[in-house]
Amino acid sequence: DINGNIIPEKSRGGGGGGGDEDKIDLAEQSLLNKLIRRSLVRNRNQVEVLQRDPTSPLYSVKTFEELRLKPELLKGVYNMGFNRPSRIQENALPMMLAQPPQNLIAQSQSGTGKTAAFSLAMLSHANPANKWAQCLCISPTYELALQIGQVIEQMGKFCPDVKLAYAIRGNRMERGIKLQEQIVIGTPGTVLDWCTKYKLIDPKKITMFVLDEADVMIATQGHRDQSIRIHRQLSKDCQMLLFSATFEDSVWRFAEQVVPDPNIIRLKREEETLDTIKQFYVLCKEKEDKFTALCNLYGSLTIAQAVIFCHTRKMAAWLTAHLTKEGHQVALLSGEMTVEQRAAVIERFRNGKEKVLVTTNVCSRGIDVEQVSLVVNFDLPVDMDGNADNETYLHRIGRTGRFGRRGFAVNMVDNKHSMDIINQIEMHFNRRITKLDTSNLEEME
Ligand code: ADP
Numbered sequence: 001d002i003n004g005n006i007i008p009e010k011s012r013g014g015g016g017g018g019g020d021e022d023k024i025d026l027a028e029q030s031l032l033n034k035l036i037r038r039s040l041v042r043n044r045n046q047v048e049v050l051q052r053d054p055t056s057p058l059y060s061v062k063t064f065e066e067l068r069l070k071p072e073l074l075k076g077v078y079n080m081g082f083n084r085p086s087r088i089q090e091n092a093l094p095m096m097l098a099q100p101p102q103n104l105i106a107q108s109q110s111g112t113g114k115t116a117a118f119s120l121a122m123l124s125h126a127n128p129a130n131k132w133a134q135c136l137c138i139s140p141t142y143e144l145a146l147q148i149g150q151v152i153e154q155m156g157k158f159c160p161d162v163k164l165a166y167a168i169r170g171n172r173m174e175r176g177i178k179l180q181e182q183i184v185i186g187t188p189g190t191v192l193d194w195c196t197k198y199k200l201i202d203p204k205k206i207t208m209f210v211l212d213e214a215d216v217m218i219a220t221q222g223h224r225d226q227s228i229r230i231h232r233q234l235s236k237d238c239q240m241l242l243f244s245a246t247f248e249d250s251v252w253r254f255a256e257q258v259v260p261d262p263n264i265i266r267l268k269r270e271e272e273t274l275d276t277i278k279q280f281y282v283l284c285k286e287k288e289d290k291f292t293a294l295c296n297l298y299g300s301l302t303i304a305q306a307v308i309f310c311h312t313r314k315m316a317a318w319l320t321a322h323l324t325k326e327g328h329q330v331a332l333l334s335g336e337m338t339v340e341q342r343a344a345v346i347e348r349f350r351n352g353k354e355k356v357l358v359t360t361n362v363c364s365r366g367i368d369v370e371q372v373s374l375v376v377n378f379d380l381p382v383d384m385d386g387n388a389d390n391e392t393y394l395h396r397i398g399r400t401g402r403f404g405r406r407g408f409a410v411n412m413v414d415n416k417h418s419m420d421i422i423n424q425i426e427m428h429f430n431r432r433i434t435k436l437d438t439s440n441l442e443e444m445e
Contacts (some may be wrong), residue, residue, distance in 0.1 A: 026216040027141045028339050030245070033110045034147045035343035036350075040086050041111030042400070043270055047087050050264035052102065059094035061085055067093055072158040073123050080154060086113030088267050095263050096121035101207070101239035103259045107247045108267035114243045118210045119151045121241070125208045126182035128161030133178075133201045136234075137185040137210040138227060140217045142168045143339075148212065149185050167191045173200055188217070188226035195233055203233035211258060214244040215251045224254065231258050272398030274429050279397075280436035281411040281422050290378060290412045291322055296438040297376070297410065298328060302355040304373035309396055310360055311379035319378060320358045333359040361392060377411045380421045388424035410436060 051058060061067055063084055064077050085093055088108045095102050096117065106114060122135040139145040145168050156162050165179050167186025173179075179200045184191070194200040211217065211227060218224040231240075240259040244251050247266070255262070284290045294308070310316040313335050320332040331354035333345050349357045350371070361381065381392035397409040411433065413419050426433050 026219050027144060027213075030110060030213060030216055031141070031143050031147065032339050032342055032346075034144070035339065036346050037111055040113055041109060043087060043109070043112060043267060045268045045270060047091055048264075048266045048268075049091050050266075052261050052263050058091075059098070060090045061094055062090065067097060067124075069120075069124055070159065073120070073156070075158045076123070076155045077120065079157060080116075082116070086116070088265060089113045089117045091265050092117045093120065095265070096239075096241060097124055101237070103240045103262045104265065105242045105244075105255045105259050105262045106265040107244045108265075109269040110245045112267055115148055115151055115212070116155070118212065118241055118243065119148065119155050122183050122208060122210065123152065123156045123159060123162055125239075126162045128159070128163075128182060130182065131180040132205055133165070133181060133184045134206060135183045135208040135210070136191065136201070136203075136206045136230075137183070137212060138188050138191055138217075138230065139185065139212045140187070140220070140223055142187060144213065144216075145185050145187055152183060152185065167194050167201075173198055175199065178202065188223050188230060192226050192230055195230060203230070204235045206234055206238050208239045209234055209241065211240075211242045214242050214255060214258075215246045215248070218250060218254050228257065270400040272394050272400050274394065274398055274431050276399055276405065277397055277407045277409055277431075279409045279411070279431060279433040281413045281419075281433050282436050282438050283419075284412055284414045286414055290414055291319070293412065293438040294319075294323075294376065294378065295326060298356075300408075301374055301376070304355075305349070305352070305371055306356050306374040306376060307372050307396075308356065308358045308376040308378050309381070310358065311382075313360055315379060316358050316360050323356070323358070328356065329354055330356040330358055333357060335360060361396075372407070373405070374408045374410065377409070380411055380413075380418050380425075382421060386417070388421045388428065390425060390428045393425055394429070 049058060064074060064082070069077070088106060092104060092106050092114075095104050106117075108114060118137065122137065126134055137148060139148055145166065149164060149166055152164055156164070162183065163181040164183045164185065165181035167184050167190040169187070169190055171190070173194070175198045177200065179194075184194075184201060186194070191201075195203045209231070211231075217227055234240075240262075242255050242259050242262075244255070282290075282293045284293050308319065310319055316332060316334060320330055323330045331345050331349050333342055337345070345357075348354055375397045377393075377396065381389040381396065383389045397407065399405065399407060411422055413422055422433055
């Protein structure tokens with residue numbers, strides 16, 4: 001089950017521990033997720049639906065046919081390889097397509113089909129006979145807007161009369177000439193310019209407004225303000241749709257401001273557990289000793305696939321260089337790489353081109369742990385104060401679902417403080433972490 005998405009969204013933006021200098025850029029992480037994603041994320045949780053009008057029947061669909069889409073659009077959906085609606089789509093699609101229009105706030109982790117859902121809604125909503133902008137979608141960055149545009153173009157492949165415009169930087173337009181495209185996707189700044197300064201879009205004629213990645217959007221004050229300014233110009237009866245991967249209070253307050261009388265759909269992410277993980281620690285004297293222990297483990301590492309976590313980029317680079325010098329073939333995922341480079345490294349690792357991946361905390365968030373059977377904490381996860389970072393520990397080695405594959409975790413301990421951290425982690429999860437002698441690896445078998 002390789003579906004490529006373990007961004008631990010609860011902690012996105014959290015910083016990921018003391019010395020980890022890779023800052024979490026939410027938009028970059030989201031883009032990385034999109035670049036490496038190939039299919040829906042598995043999630044067996046129940047979808048929670050909160051209806052604005054609880055007395056009206058709750059529609060959910062099990063097939064795309066039930067939506068009574070234009071045949072060209074249905075063809076586009078099937079052409080993408082979608083056989084049936086995803087969990088969130090089952091409820092979100094009928095709501096988004098309902099008459100009279102309904103507002104919606106939808107939250108689910110990335111990879112659950114939100115983008116596909118609102119792309120479908122916009123393509124269905126757009127009336128090709130009308131040559132003006134009708135559906136407006138805003139997204140936090142240029143790259144993310146392009147990603148959405150690609151989905152719309154692909155899904156709308158057999159609807160040649162529905163046109164799409166990109167309101168993104170560098171896309172220069174003549175002032176005052178109204179857009180003919182029915183769907184506009186863009187970033188808040190450019191969209192605002194196109195509505196107010198250039199008057200390419202008449203905001204009063206927008207009948208469907210989509211705000212994607214609300215959590216990423218409000219992480220930038222400027223984007224948040226611009227989004228609200230765009231929203232203010234829209235007509236009162238414009239259909240408002242808001243999507244977010246996470247839902248902290250701040251996102252919620254923003255959502256309520258932008259989406260009046262909403263229906264709410266939520267899909268909680270699957271909990272991670274340590275139940276199927278055997279955890280060990282190895283006592284070492286110092287960095288070089290940790291390296292030796294790692295080399296002793298190397299045979300076990302390459303039986304399946306392993307990820308080695310370091311605390312800093314520098315340590316990750318040092319370790320990679322040393323392992324390579326020993327003749328081992330390892331991949332390095334590092335913070336100075338571009339998102340595209342990171343996606344390429346993850347892709348190679350996923351395809352088994354490399355068996356061992358060295359990474360820092362932040363970079364790793366995009367690798368699906370299900371295929372990784374061994375995780376090595378070359379440095380233990382700690383928070384700003386040097387205490388055990390239990391959440392990060394869980395994200396590094398935990399599995400989702402009760403029947404997640406078995407795995408091993410090996411923690412390198414090189415001083416009293418890191419032994420304390422191991423004890424803290426043991427206590428926190430109430431799970432034993434056993435001592436491992438790397439010169440005698442029978443325990444791992
Ligand atoms: P999100 O916006 O929640 O991150 P996406 O809409 O990007 O999720 O969907 C995640 C992945 O699943 C994409 O690769 C997309 O093509 C695919 N996908 C979306 N909906 C379906 C579906 N109904 N059936 C199969 N695959 C789907």
